[in-house]
Amino acid sequence: MSVPVEALAERPAPDDPVAQVLEGRSTRAALALVAELPADQAEVVALRVLGGLDVAEVARIVGKRPGTVRVLAHRGLRRLARRVEAAGLAGL
Amino acid sequence: MHPLLGLPEAALPAADQDLLERLLDGRVDPASAPPGYGRLARLLAAATAPAAPEELAGEQRVLGEFTAVMRSHPPTLSPRRTPVPRKLLTIKAAAAALVAVLSIGGVAAAAGGLLPDQASPVAGQAVTTTGADAAAHGLGKAAAANLGGSAQAGATEGQGRASAVGPDATAAAKAGLCRAWQAGQGGDHGRRMEAVAFQALVDAAGGADKVAAYCQDVAAGSSADAHGQGQTSPPSVSAPPTSVSPPSSGPPADPGSPASTAPGGHGQGGPPTTSG
Numbered sequence: 001m002s003v004p005v006e007a008l009a010e011r012p013a014p015d016d017p018v019a020q021v022l023e024g025r026s027t028r029a030a031l032a033l034v035a036e037l038p039a040d041q042a043e044v045v046a047l048r049v050l051g052g053l054d055v056a057e058v059a060r061i062v063g064k065r066p067g068t069v070r071v072l073a074h075r076g077l078r079r080l081a082r083r084v085e086a087a088g089l090a091g092l
Numbered sequence: 093m094h095p096l097l098g099l100p101e102a103a104l105p106a107a108d109q110d111l112l113e114r115l116l117d118g119r120v121d122p123a124s125a126p127p128g129y130g131r132l133a134r135l136l137a138a139a140t141a142p143a144a145p146e147e148l149a150g151e152q153r154v155l156g157e158f159t160a161v162m163r164s165h166p167p168t169l170s171p172r173r174t175p176v177p178r179k180l181l182t183i184k185a186a187a188a189a190l191v192a193v194l195s196i197g198g199v200a201a202a203a204g205g206l207l208p209d210q211a212s213p214v215a216g217q218a219v220t221t222t223g224a225d226a227a228a229h230g231l232g233k234a235a236a237a238n239l240g241g242s243a244q245a246g247a248t249e250g251q252g253r254a255s256a257v258g259p260d261a262t263a264a265a266k267a268g269l270c271r272a273w274q275a276g277q278g279g280d281h282g283r284r285m286e287a288v289a290f291q292a293l294v295d296a297a298g299g300a301d302k303v304a305a306y307c308q309d310v311a312a313g314s315s316a317d318a319h320g321q322g323q324t325s326p327p328s329v330s331a332p333p334t335s336v337s338p339p340s341s342g343p344p345a346d347p348g349s350p351a352s353t354a355p356g357g358h359g360q361g362g363p364p365t366t367s368g
Contacts, residue, residue: 008253017159029138030135030136030138030139031139032133034139035157042140045116048116048117048206049116049136049140050139050140052118054117054183070109070113073116074109074112075103076117077116077132078112080135081129081131081132083133084132084134084135085128085131
């Protein structure tokens with residue numbers, strides 16, 4: 001096995017999307033985690049990250065104010081951060 | 093604190109907001125990310141990385157559709173008078189479809205038959221009964237499942253769900269696809285028909301001419317949200333109204349629906365089938 005020791009310690013389950021993402025082996029798993037967000041956050045995060053669009057562009061697309069887009073994206077990211085951190089702790 | 097009030101974000105330090113913006117822009121190297129954000133940076137990097145070879149072709153197809161739309165319609169906005177240029181609607185449709193596809197637990201589902209289990213009987217019914225009748229049944233079941241699913245999602249958030257698959261998936265997918273479809277109402281449906289996700293929507297509706305009827309309840313439930321009412325709409329866009337049964341017209345021929353749709357029965361039994 002060539003998996004680093006710390007990766008093993010953090011791995012909650014073999015097929016957990018967080019584990020797959022942390023091992024850097026699954027685009028799909030990363031997208032699935034984004035899709036777990038509330039729909040409005042997922043839409044904004046997807047457009048910002050996958051589409052590479054800036055806040056103003058996303059605001060035009062989703063029909064919301066730039067400030068709202070920013071808030072939704074930040075909430076989505078912080079939720080994602082909590083998600084992956086919690087998964088790591090659970091595996092220790 | 094209620095999420096709709098939007099209060100927490102104001103308390104977020106400017107430095108954190110700046111970091112989040114740099115993460116969104118892909119300007120944070122996972123190796124040098126601040127503590128607590130390394131994994132998030134890795135997640136975002138994985139989300140934008142090319143799909144691994146072993147990942148299914150269907151996933152790549154959907155992602156390819158999404159990125160192709162993005163690239164072919166760069167949102168360099170010309171100063172038009174129209175509220176939202178059509179190409180932005182196309183991008184929005186692609187984004188909504190992507191989110192909808194992902195929300196059913198994996199892009200792979202898009203490769204063959206996007207809408208899961210419940211959609212198949214709906215499509216089957218469309219052959220033997222009217223399309224609108226079948227759509228009403230489908231929406232009723234999906235809406236009922238969605239209500240339970242949404243509550244469950246809120247309760248389990250943070251506990252590390254292993255998958256997004258759940259009873260609410262169909263409703264969420266349908267709502268997202270229908271919203272994306274409706275974004276093109278009066279526009280170039282022909283182009284939209286090419287998208288993988290919309291092919292699945294057409295399959296579920298029972299034909300391209302039945303999509304409008306199939307999506308009608310979703311339209312009633314989320315059209316306001318689709319056009320952006322600021323903060324007034326709830327964070328979840330997936331819930332079509334449960335009242336799919338206005339007691340108006342409709343064929344009295346189908347007693348087989350579950351309790352959620354039985355009382356009013358056949359609410360959508362009228363005009364939608366003739367649209368196209």
